[in-house]
Amino acid sequence: MTDLSKTRNIGISAHIDSGKTTLTERILFYTQRIHRIHEVKGKDEVGATMDFMELERERGITIASAATYCTWNGHHINIIDTPGHVDFTIEVERSLRVLDGAILVLCGVAGVQSQSMTVDRQMRRYKVPRLCFINKLDRSGANPQRVVEQLGEKLKLNPVLMQIPIGLEQDFRGVIDLVAMRALYFDGENGERVRQEEIPGELRHEAEAAREKMLDAVSMFSDELTEAILEERVTEALVLDAARRGTLALKLAPVFLGSAYKNKGVQPLLDGVTRFLPGPTDVANTGVDLSNNEAPIELASDPRKPLVALAFKLEDGRYGQLTYLRIYQGSMGKGTSIVNSRTQRRHKVGRLGRMHADQMEEISEAGAGDIVAMFGIDCASGDTFTDESIQVAMSSMHVPNPVISLSVKPVDKKSEDNMGKALGRFVREDPTFHARVDPESSQTVIAGMGELHLDVYVERMKREYGVVVQTGAPQVAYRETISQRAEFNLVHKKQTGGSGQYARVAGYVEPLIEGGDFEFVSEVRGGAIPTEFIPSIEKGVRSALVKGRLIGFPTTRVRFVVNDGQAHSVDSSDMAFQIAGRKAFREVYNRARPIVLEPVMKLEVEGPNDFQGVILKTVMQRRGNIIGTTEEAGFCRVEAEVPLAQMFGYATDLRSVTQGKAEFTMEFARYLPVPAEVQRQLVEEYGGKAGGEEE
Amino acid sequence: MYRKFLNARSPLRLLEKGLHGGLGTGNLGVVLAGPGVGKTSFLVCVALDELLRQGRVLHVTLDQTVSHLRAYYDTVFEDLASTTRLEDEVVTHAEIDRRRSIRAYSGHAFTTEKLREAIKVETEAGSKPSLLILEGLDFGSLPRTDLADLKALAGELGAEIWLSIACSEERVGEVPESVRSVEDLVSVILALEPGPEAVALRALKDHDTRDVSDLHVALDPRTLLLTRS
Numbered sequence: 001m002t003d004l005s006k007t008r009n010i011g012i013s014a015h016i017d018s019g020k021t022t023l024t025e026r027i028l029f030y031t032q033r034i035h036r037i038h039e040v041k042g043k044d045e046v047g048a049t050m051d052f053m054e055l056e057r058e059r060g061i062t063i064a065s066a067a068t069y070c071t072w073n074g075h076h077i078n079i080i081d082t083p084g085h086v087d088f089t090i091e092v093e094r095s096l097r098v099l100d101g102a103i104l105v106l107c108g109v110a111g112v113q114s115q116s117m118t119v120d121r122q123m124r125r126y127k128v129p130r131l132c133f134i135n136k137l138d139r140s141g142a143n144p145q146r147v148v149e150q151l152g153e154k155l156k157l158n159p160v161l162m163q164i165p166i167g168l169e170q171d172f173r174g175v176i177d178l179v180a181m182r183a184l185y186f187d188g189e190n191g192e193r194v195r196q197e198e199i200p201g202e203l204r205h206e207a208e209a210a211r212e213k214m215l216d217a218v219s220m221f222s223d224e225l226t227e228a229i230l231e232e233r234v235t236e237a238l239v240l241d242a243a244r245r246g247t248l249a250l251k252l253a254p255v256f257l258g259s260a261y262k263n264k265g266v267q268p269l270l271d272g273v274t275r276f277l278p279g280p281t282d283v284a285n286t287g288v289d290l291s292n293n294e295a296p297i298e299l300a301s302d303p304r305k306p307l308v309a310l311a312f313k314l315e316d317g318r319y320g321q322l323t324y325l326r327i328y329q330g331s332m333g334k335g336t337s338i339v340n341s342r343t344q345r346r347h348k349v350g351r352l353g354r355m356h357a358d359q360m361e362e363i364s365e366a367g368a369g370d371i372v373a374m375f376g377i378d379c380a381s382g383d384t385f386t387d388e389s390i391q392v393a394m395s396s397m398h399v400p401n402p403v404i405s406l407s408v409k410p411v412d413k414k415s416e417d418n419m420g421k422a423l424g425r426f427v428r429e430d431p432t433f434h435a436r437v438d439p440e441s442s443q444t445v446i447a448g449m450g451e452l453h454l455d456v457y458v459e460r461m462k463r464e465y466g467v468v469v470q471t472g473a474p475q476v477a478y479r480e481t482i483s484q485r486a487e488f489n490l491v492h493k494k495q496t497g498g499s500g501q502y503a504r505v506a507g508y509v510e511p512l513i514e515g516g517d518f519e520f521v522s523e524v525r526g527g528a529i530p531t532e533f534i535p536s537i538e539k540g541v542r543s544a545l546v547k548g549r550l551i552g553f554p555t556t557r558v559r560f561v562v563n564d565g566q567a568h569s570v571d572s573s574d575m576a577f578q579i580a581g582r583k584a585f586r587e588v589y590n591r592a593r594p595i596v597l598e599p600v601m602k603l604e605v606e607g608p609n610d611f612q613g614v615i616l617k618t619v620m621q622r623r624g625n626i627i628g629t630t631e632e633a634g635f636c637r638v639e640a641e642v643p644l645a646q647m648f649g650y651a652t653d654l655r656s657v658t659q660g661k662a663e664f665t666m667e668f669a670r671y672l673p674v675p676a677e678v679q680r681q682l683v684e685e686y687g688g689k690a691g692g693e694e695e
Numbered sequence: 696m697y698r699k700f701l702n703a704r705s706p707l708r709l710l711e712k713g714l715h716g717g718l719g720t721g722n723l724g725v726v727l728a729g730p731g732v733g734k735t736s737f738l739v740c741v742a743l744d745e746l747l748r749q750g751r752v753l754h755v756t757l758d759q760t761v762s763h764l765r766a767y768y769d770t771v772f773e774d775l776a777s778t779t780r781l782e783d784e785v786v787t788h789a790e791i792d793r794r795r796s797i798r799a800y801s802g803h804a805f806t807t808e809k810l811r812e813a814i815k816v817e818t819e820a821g822s823k824p825s826l827l828i829l830e831g832l833d834f835g836s837l838p839r840t841d842l843a844d845l846k847a848l849a850g851e852l853g854a855e856i857w858l859s860i861a862c863s864e865e866r867v868g869e870v871p872e873s874v875r876s877v878e879d880l881v882s883v884i885l886a887l888e889p890g891p892e893a894v895a896l897r898a899l900k901d902h903d904t905r906d907v908s909d910l911h912v913a914l915d916p917r918t919l920l921l922t923r924s
Binding site: 483616 | 761765784785800813819
């Protein structure tokens with residue numbers, strides 16, 4: 001079994017185009033997992049090893065996070081490559097959930113960009129300790145000092161430079177290690193030979209000042225080091241230990257420098273991973289105890305304890321259905337019997353492997369702290385597996401609801417046959433991707449987190465399954481809600497031969513300001529309504545929520561309070577109260593002033609200051625609400641909230657008005673009421689379609 | 696409560712009365728307080744009042760981020776809405792957000808020249824501010840000409856401009872040296888004085904009035920809202 005203190009489960013996260021796939025490629029090369037370097041969008045037609053999906057190679061972006069592993073200085077490192085584009089953040093979140101530490105890659109020129117902020121927020125949520133790697137120092141305009149300042153200002157990290165650069169831009173030659181006080185150069189065709197030298201004379205002074213600053217920051221975490229500094233007997237081990245403590249406590253972010261593309265600074269970063277980032281035993285993981293009312297339960301990274309493993313990613317590969325697992329406790333091997341906590345189904349582990357992008361190495365056993373791939377077991381992403389002795393689930397991961405949908409229509413028979421299979425797999429792999437058949441139009445509708453998100457799946461259907469579809473216009477996921485309190489008192493009576501129906505319900509509805517979709521409250525006293533019929537009323541109301549009365553979208557944020565009513569000893573039934581509940585809600589709805597809510601995206605646009613005016617204009621034209629503008633050193637960043645309905649084709653527009661010099665990121669922010677004018681329009685359109693549809 | 700009543704009963708009306716009609720358009724006002732006492736909270740209250748009365752606000756900060764300041768607005772608004780049981784909270788919130796703009800200048804990117812450009816951009820976009828708040832300006836090193844320029848800007852816009860200045864704790868009761876030399880350009884100077892229960896507001900200068908009256912307004916440090924005292 002592997003020594004857990006020498007295992008690292010890490011992720012590499014960053015803004016798109018910061019060079020994280022390039023960095024991963026170098027890491028794999030220096031750890032001798034691969035023997036040749038392929039570039040992203042490579043001219044050699046191979047593409048980077050981690051970007052294994054055809055589509056990724058073509059677009060030059062990383063979509064699914066491939067898992068791979070390598071060894072460095074006797075440490076076993078599992079790496080999850082994470083996608084940088086916001087539309088795929090569920091992938092990032094899922095990866096972070098199973099990681100113990102991460103490298104945050106930053107571009108040395110652009111610095112902390114909007115996506116770095118999103119990723120950092122996610123890391124904070126899952127309490128992932130991180131190292132920072134300031135990349136691309138060979139590019140003109142690289143300024144690591146400014147990036148460090150931004151890490152403090154924008155991400156509120158406590159960044160500490162562990163190195164200073166030797167030269168910058170085209171003169172970038174290597175780094176000075178401030179712990180060992182040595183200059184490091186990277187020789188050989190691919191920078192594989194690290195050469196240690198004396199610090200060049202002209203940098204001596206700067207290096208000493210930087211070291212002092214580093215010691216100052218690091219000594220906060222070790223009294224021993226503080227004493228040693230005073231007595232001038234600082235050792236490397238003391239500094240490394242203190243920096244590690246600060247990092248694990250999430251109070252310090254060691255910063256490394258380099259240029260992955262130019263093969264510089266990667267090996268010291270790997271040293272940093274083994275030295276500063278936690279092993280599985282350094283991190284507390286908790287699950288929920290299903291046998292004890294979902295009470296939190298601490299898991300121990302001990303291979304001898306009962307098994308707890310989380311399925312965090314599914315894939316269909318050349319080896320069939322593949323499930324990536326993070327083992328939190330216990331161990332498993334070929335032939336072990338495991339139970340899915342959600343379905344209670346028992347499975348027998350067949351083949352077990354370690355993934356290296358899309359190639360696999362078979363292993364016979366794996367233990368706590370490991371990330372492995374399992375074959376041929378049917379489950380959903382986010383499922384927990386245990387052995388039969390305990391009933392535990394890992395807490396659920398944060399999964400946002402889809403905000404956009406698109407109808408897809410297969411163009412031929414072959415596409416029709418394969419579409420279901422393709423969609424079934426995507427849905428299992430990605431919890432933010434949904435597919436359903438609309439009962440009215442009997443068309444297949446797919447839904448997800450953004451335009452690009454859906455585009456990618458349409459492309460993947462074509463490439464991987466040969467499914468060609470015609471897509472409809474993107475449809476925004478509106479919601480309806482009420483905006484004021486209103487009372488109801490409704491009698492449902494029916495006497496047309498046979499047994500009659502009688503139910504009276506009274507109470508009020510009001511907006512659920514605290515959030516949440518629906519709350520049902522019964523304040524009925526003195527048995528005005530027999531208790532067995534209370535759930536019937538709730539059922540009736542819920543059925544009315546599914547399709548709102550304004551534009552046919554689900555109704556949310558409603559509190560329904562029933563406080564009085566009446567039943568008839570013969571004519572009252574479950575059905576009568578269900579109908580009464582539904583009718584009462586429909587009847588009171590208009591008086592509660594219903595409004596339409598729309599998904600609003602948080603948009604961040606960055607570009608040169610000269611384009612500030614036109615950038616603002618693109619936002620204003622889209623009913624956007626500018627939250628603020630930040631100006632610095634020739635650049636401006638506009639933060640805004642814009643209705644998703646207005647964002648189709650934004651990429652093209654922005655490119656044309658800024659000559660391609662601005663970039664943007666977008667993610668779902670919240671639901672907000674649409675302006676009265678837009679509501680009127682939506683209601684009219686819906687009225688035209690649905691015309692007088694009743695009960 | 697309806698917005699009309701909320702506005703009528705706002706402690707800001709009391710403040711205006713105490714200041715003989717408020718700051719007034721074309722004028723500069725200064726808020727003085729020690730660090731962390733509540734300059735931003737006070738100014739956000741002033742801004743929300745302006746927004747709730749259909750005004751437009753440009754809030755400029757040199758030492759905070761856009762998201763930080765925005766969180767301030769959201770928190771103070773939510774407190775205000777819940778303590779006054781404001782009708783139509785969600786709709787109102789969305790609506791006033793549209794009339795507020797935040798600008799952050801990091802590093803030393805700020806000049807009055809830049810501010811003029813920014814206002815031009817805002818005005819072209821249809822949101823000419825009626826209230827401008829400027830925070831984090833270093834008064835000590837600010838040339839008199841710049842302040843005169845700000846005063847002129849207030850006149851051109853027909854807007855009120857509030858500035859906040861951090862001063863050392865023990866000297867809150869008096870006008871600091873850096874302000875005294877330009878006092879003639881400033882119409883109102885308010886000091887925030889922390890007390891055991893609340894932060895009291897005191898006028899150190901009120902236009903040309905010699906007798907500066909009691910303001911009867913305080914800032915509740917728990918809710919960050921203005922109250923009557």
